[in-house]
Amino acid sequence: MHSTLAFTGACLSAALVVASPLEYSSNNSSNGTAIPNFSLPPQNLTSYGNNSLFTQWRTKARFRPSSNHIGDPTAFWQDDEGVFHVSGLYSYLRGPNISITSSIGGALTSDFLSFVDVHNYTNASLFTNGIEIGPGNKNDPLAVFDGSVIPKGYKGYPTLIYTGVSYLPISWSKPYIKGSEAQVLAYTSDNGATWIKPGIDPVIPGPPKGFNVTGFRDPWVFQAPQFAQLLNDTPETWYLSVSSGIRQVGPRLLLYRQNSSDFTSWEFLGPSVSTPVNTTFSTGNFSGNDGSNYETSNTLFLDEDGENLENGVNFVTMGAESGRETHSFHYSLWKMGKFVRSSVNESVILEDHATGVLDWGLGYACTTMPDHKTKRRLAFCWSNDDFNSTISEQVGYRVGSGGVYSIPRELYYKEIQGVVADDLAAENGYWSVATGHLDTTLAKDGIEMARVSGNDTVTLATLGCKPAREILAFRKHANHTWAESDFKVDVKSIMSNCSGVEITEKEGVTHAFIPFKQSPQSRRWELQATVDIPKSSLRNEEYEGFAAGFTILHSSASAPANYSVDDAAMLYRPSNETFMVTRDVALGADNVNTDPEMGKLRLWNVSSTDASGKQTYSIQPLSIRAFMDGSFFEVYVNDVLTISTHIYYWYKDSTRMGFYLQFPDTLQNSTLDTGVKFSNVSVWEGVPNVFPKRPTNPAELIDNGVGFVQPPNNPNVPLTYDGVGAPPLPPAENLPYGIDLSTVE
Numbered sequence: 001m002h003s004t005l006a007f008t009g010a011c012l013s014a015a016l017v018v019a020s021p022l023e024y025s026s027n028n029s030s031n032g033t034a035i036p037n038f039s040l041p042p043q044n045l046t047s048y049g050n051n052s053l054f055t056q057w058r059t060k061a062r063f064r065p066s067s068n069h070i071g072d073p074t075a076f077w078q079d080d081e082g083v084f085h086v087s088g089l090y091s092y093l094r095g096p097n098i099s100i101t102s103s104i105g106g107a108l109t110s111d112f113l114s115f116v117d118v119h120n121y122t123n124a125s126l127f128t129n130g131i132e133i134g135p136g137n138k139n140d141p142l143a144v145f146d147g148s149v150i151p152k153g154y155k156g157y158p159t160l161i162y163t164g165v166s167y168l169p170i171s172w173s174k175p176y177i178k179g180s181e182a183q184v185l186a187y188t189s190d191n192g193a194t195w196i197k198p199g200i201d202p203v204i205p206g207p208p209k210g211f212n213v214t215g216f217r218d219p220w221v222f223q224a225p226q227f228a229q230l231l232n233d234t235p236e237t238w239y240l241s242v243s244s245g246i247r248q249v250g251p252r253l254l255l256y257r258q259n260s261s262d263f264t265s266w267e268f269l270g271p272s273v274s275t276p277v278n279t280t281f282s283t284g285n286f287s288g289n290d291g292s293n294y295e296t297s298n299t300l301f302l303d304e305d306g307e308n309l310e311n312g313v314n315f316v317t318m319g320a321e322s323g324r325e326t327h328s329f330h331y332s333l334w335k336m337g338k339f340v341r342s343s344v345n346e347s348v349i350l351e352d353h354a355t356g357v358l359d360w361g362l363g364y365a366c367t368t369m370p371d372h373k374t375k376r377r378l379a380f381c382w383s384n385d386d387f388n389s390t391i392s393e394q395v396g397y398r399v400g401s402g403g404v405y406s407i408p409r410e411l412y413y414k415e416i417q418g419v420v421a422d423d424l425a426a427e428n429g430y431w432s433v434a435t436g437h438l439d440t441t442l443a444k445d446g447i448e449m450a451r452v453s454g455n456d457t458v459t460l461a462t463l464g465c466k467p468a469r470e471i472l473a474f475r476k477h478a479n480h481t482w483a484e485s486d487f488k489v490d491v492k493s494i495m496s497n498c499s500g501v502e503i504t505e506k507e508g509v510t511h512a513f514i515p516f517k518q519s520p521q522s523r524r525w526e527l528q529a530t531v532d533i534p535k536s537s538l539r540n541e542e543y544e545g546f547a548a549g550f551t552i553l554h555s556s557a558s559a560p561a562n563y564s565v566d567d568a569a570m571l572y573r574p575s576n577e578t579f580m581v582t583r584d585v586a587l588g589a590d591n592v593n594t595d596p597e598m599g600k601l602r603l604w605n606v607s608s609t610d611a612s613g614k615q616t617y618s619i620q621p622l623s624i625r626a627f628m629d630g631s632f633f634e635v636y637v638n639d640v641l642t643i644s645t646h647i648y649y650w651y652k653d654s655t656r657m658g659f660y661l662q663f664p665d666t667l668q669n670s671t672l673d674t675g676v677k678f679s680n681v682s683v684w685e686g687v688p689n690v691f692p693k694r695p696t697n698p699a700e701l702i703d704n705g706v707g708f709v710q711p712p713n714n715p716n717v718p719l720t721y722d723g724v725g726a727p728p729l730p731p732a733e734n735l736p737y738g739i740d741l742s743t744v745e
C-alpha cells in the first residue's frame, strides 16, 4: 500500500496527488462477463460468483482449453502432414456430475499462431473440449495420465503409450498404492481425434520387481541410435523411459527397450538417470534440487540447431518433486552429459556434466515434440494458477478455467565461447565445458584441461531455450509498437535530477521507476531489451540491494491516495546473481501469491578480439524477451534463463512500464560504479487470438466444457463422462459457490 511508503522530498511521486475517486463498478454475475473495473480489490476473491472472473486474467495467445482445467502437456506428436498435435491432461473443474478426473484433450496447429480444437461438437452445440481419450476402462478406471506417441506403432497406426490409473491418491508424499499406475497402449485410426483402447493388458503392468517406488508414470517413447550403438540394438529400436523414484533412495528414470514389433511388450534394462534424494548439483543453487521423484521426463539429443539423434549432446528433462519448499514442491530440471553403458545392468546411464532449471517460475512438466521439417525440438511448459493456496480451489471456480501453457520454446545445444577459464566457470552448475564438437565434460575437468594446455578461455556448453521462431509473428498482431531511446543511468544521476523519476523507499532501499515515454494500455505485449550491468557489482556484497531492470506493470500516476497499487517488475540483482520477477499486486497475499520469482543467472566474463587484434574482456549483457498475456508472464534471458509466472493485477489502468533501479542508501554517496545501460528497448502491444474458431461469448465457452466423443471399439463404462448419459448441469447461478473436489472424485 502506498501509505506504508515514504517519498523523498525532491522526488515526490505524482502518485501521491489525490485525485477524485473515479466512479468504479463491479459486476458479480456468474457468466464470465463481469470484470471489475476500477473498484478497490475485494478483501477476498471468493466473494465473487462462480465464473465471474472468467475473462479477468485470461490469456489470448496461449494454448489452453475453452474452460475447466489443463495440467501436464502430454501426448504431443507431429503427423505425416507436419501438423502438430498439442494436448494435455484435461479435467473438469466443476460439478455436480463432475466425473472426468483426468483425460487427454488437445488441438491442432501448423504454426502455433492458430489452433483448432480436435473436437468442437459442431452439430450438437458449440462444445470445444477437445477430449481425445478419457478414463473408465479396465486399464484406466480412474484417470488417464501422461503418455507419448509412436507415429507408426500398433498395427502401423499412431500409438499412444500412457499411464492408466487404478487407484488414487498418488503422490511422492504418500505411501504408494501397489497397482495404481500401469503403462497402457491405445492407437488412433482418425489421426488422433480419438484413441482406441484395443482391449489388451497394460504393456508395462507395474514397476520392476523389488522397486519400492514413489511414482511410476509418464512413459516417454523415443528412438536413440546412440543407445542402440551402446546396447548392440538396431538403430530403429524404440526405447521407453518411465519417470519414477525409489522411496528414501532417490529419483530414477527407468529405461525399457521395445520387445515386440507391435510395441505391446517392453523389457526393463535399468535406470538411465539415477540420483540420491535431494541432490543439489550446484552448491550455489544454479541447478535446483532433484528431490525424490521424477515426472514427465524426456530424453533428447541436441545440437546447435535442435534435434540430432545421431550425434547430438545427451540431455534429459524432468519434473523433480519434493526438493523445493515453494512451487508445489516442484523443480523443472534438465541434465546434460553423456550416456554410457552401465557397468551393473543392461542399461545406459547418464554421466551428469551439468544440471539446470528449465523454468524457475511456475513452468513445470515441460514436454517436447519434434518438428521433423526443421529438425527442431519444441517444448511447452505448464503453469498452474497461483492464488493464495488457502483459497485457490475456491477461486478456481470463480475463474472457471485453470492452467495455461507457455509459448513453444526451442531447445538446443548452446555454446558460449571465449569464457575466461576461472574458478567461477569451474563450479558445478548449469554449464559444462565443450571439449570438441558436440562433446562436453564436467566444468571442473574442462577448466583443468584448459589450464594444462595453457588456454585462458573455454567454450561453455548448456541447454539453450528460446521462444520458437514462429512467435516473432505475434508482433504482426501489434496495434501499438514503439522503441524507447537508449538510456544510461546511475544512482548519482537519479539522486541529483529526479525529474521524471517516481521514487519510493522501503527499508533502506530506494526504488526508482522511470516511466517509458509510452506504455501499453493492455496486458498483452512483448518487451525486448538489452541491459548492461556494471562488472564490479557481480557477486559483490557492497551492492547488496542493488538491482536493475524494468517495471512491467504499474498503477496510474494519478491514482487516488487511498488506492492500493499494482506494481510488478523484472530485474537482475548482481550481488547474488539472481533474476527476479516481483509481483506486488493490489489484491495482496491473502488472495494471490505475491512472492517474487527468482532464478540464478551467471553473467560470464567473455573475451573477444577487437579489430586491432587486441584481446578485450567484457561481462555479458542481459538480453531479454518478455511476454505478457492476461496475468501470464514469461521472460527469456540470454537463452539460458526462463521464468513463467502469474501477475494478478487488479486495475485496468496499471499498465505503465519503465526502467527500474533499486539501490540501498549505502550506495547513494558511494564511488562504486552503478551505471546501467538500457538499449534496444522495443515493445509490441497486441497478440493474436490463437483459438479464432472458438466462440467469443464467455458463457458459451463456460458451457462447453462437457461431452466426450465415444471412439469406436471403445465401450467406455457408462456415466463416466459428464454430459454423456449424465443429467445436464444446473444453471450456473445455481452452482454452489465452491465445490470440494475431494467429495466428487
Ligand SMILES: *[C@@H]1O[C@H](CO)[C@@H](O)[C@H](O)[C@H]1NC(C)=O
Binding pocket: 025, 026, 027, 028, 029, 033, 034
Ligand atoms: C453485469 O453483467 C450482465 C451480463 O453481462 C449485464 O447484463 C449487466 O448489465 C451487468 N451489470 C452491470 C452493473 O454492469
Ligand SMILES: *[C@@H]1O[C@H](CO)[C@@H](O)[C@H](O)[C@H]1NC(C)=O
Binding pocket: 029, 030, 031, 699, 703, 731, 732, 733
Ligand atoms: C447465465 O447463463 C445462464 C445459462 O447459460 C443463463 O440462463 C443466464 O441468463 C445467464 N445470466 C446472465 C446474467 O447473463
Ligand SMILES: *[C@@H]1O[C@H](CO)[C@@H](O)[C@H](O)[C@H]1NC(C)=O
Binding pocket: 043, 044, 045, 046, 047, 390, 391, 394, 590
Ligand atoms: C476467504 O473466504 C474463504 C471462504 O470463502 C475462507 O475460507 C478464507 O479464509 C477467506 N480468507 C480471508 C483472508 O478472509
Ligand SMILES: *[C@@H]1O[C@H](CO)[C@@H](O)[C@H](O)[C@H]1NC(C)=O
Binding pocket: 028, 042, 047, 048, 049
Ligand atoms: C457477489 O454475489 C454474492 C451472492 O449474491 C454475494 O454474496 C457477494 O458478496 C458478492 N460479491 C461481491 C464482490 O460483490
Ligand SMILES: *[C@@H]1O[C@H](CO)[C@@H](O)[C@H](O)[C@H]1NC(C)=O
Binding pocket: 175, 212, 247
Ligand atoms: C517400501 O516403503 C514403505 C514405506 O516407506 C515401507 O513401509 C516398506 O517396508 C518398503 N518396502 C520395501 C520392500 O522396502
Ligand SMILES: *[C@@H]1O[C@H](CO)[C@@H](O)[C@H](O)[C@H]1NC(C)=O
Binding pocket: 277, 278, 322, 323, 324, 325
Ligand atoms: C529432502 O529435502 C526435503 C525438503 O527440504 C526435506 O523435507 C527432506 O527431509 C529431505 N530428505 C532427505 C532424505 O534429505
Ligand SMILES: *[C@@H]1O[C@H](CO)[C@@H](O)[C@H](O)[C@H]1NC(C)=O
Binding pocket: 435, 446, 449, 450, 453, 455, 457, 458, 459
Ligand atoms: C584450447 O584452445 C585451443 C585453441 O583455441 C582449442 O582448440 C582447444 O580445444 C582448447 N582446449 C581446451 C581444453 O579448452
Ligand SMILES: *[C@@H]1O[C@H](CO)[C@@H](O)[C@H](O)[C@H]1NC(C)=O
Binding pocket: 479, 480, 521, 522, 524, 685, 686, 687
Ligand atoms: C491495442 O489493443 C488493446 C486490446 O488488445 C487495447 O486495450 C489498446 O487500447 C489498443 N491500443 C491502441 C493504441 O489502440
Ligand SMILES: *[C@@H]1O[C@H](CO)[C@@H](O)[C@H](O)[C@H]1NC(C)=O
Binding pocket: 285, 545, 573, 576, 578, 598, 600
Ligand atoms: C538475492 O538477494 C535478495 C535480496 O537480498 C533476496 O531477496 C533473494 O532471496 C536472494 N536470492 C537468492 C536466490 O538467494
Ligand SMILES: *[C@@H]1O[C@H](CO)[C@@H](O)[C@H](O)[C@H]1NC(C)=O
Binding pocket: 388, 389, 390, 589, 590, 591
Ligand atoms: C494466504 O492467506 C492467508 C489468509 O487466508 C494468510 O494467512 C497467508 O499468510 C496467505 N499466504 C501467504 C503465502 O501469504
Ligand SMILES: *[C@@H]1O[C@H](CO)[C@@H](O)[C@H](O)[C@H]1NC(C)=O
Binding pocket: 665, 666, 668, 669
Ligand atoms: C549523502 O550525502 C548527502 C550530502 O552530503 C547527505 O545529505 C546525505 O544524507 C547522504 N546520504 C546518505 C544515505 O548517506
Ligand SMILES: *[C@@H]1O[C@H](CO)[C@@H](O)[C@H](O)[C@H]1NC(C)=O
Binding pocket: 117, 120, 121, 122, 126, 128, 693, 694, 695
Ligand atoms: C468446428 O469444426 C468445423 C469443421 O472442421 C469448422 O468448420 C468449424 O469452424 C469449427 N467450429 C469451431 C467453433 O471450432
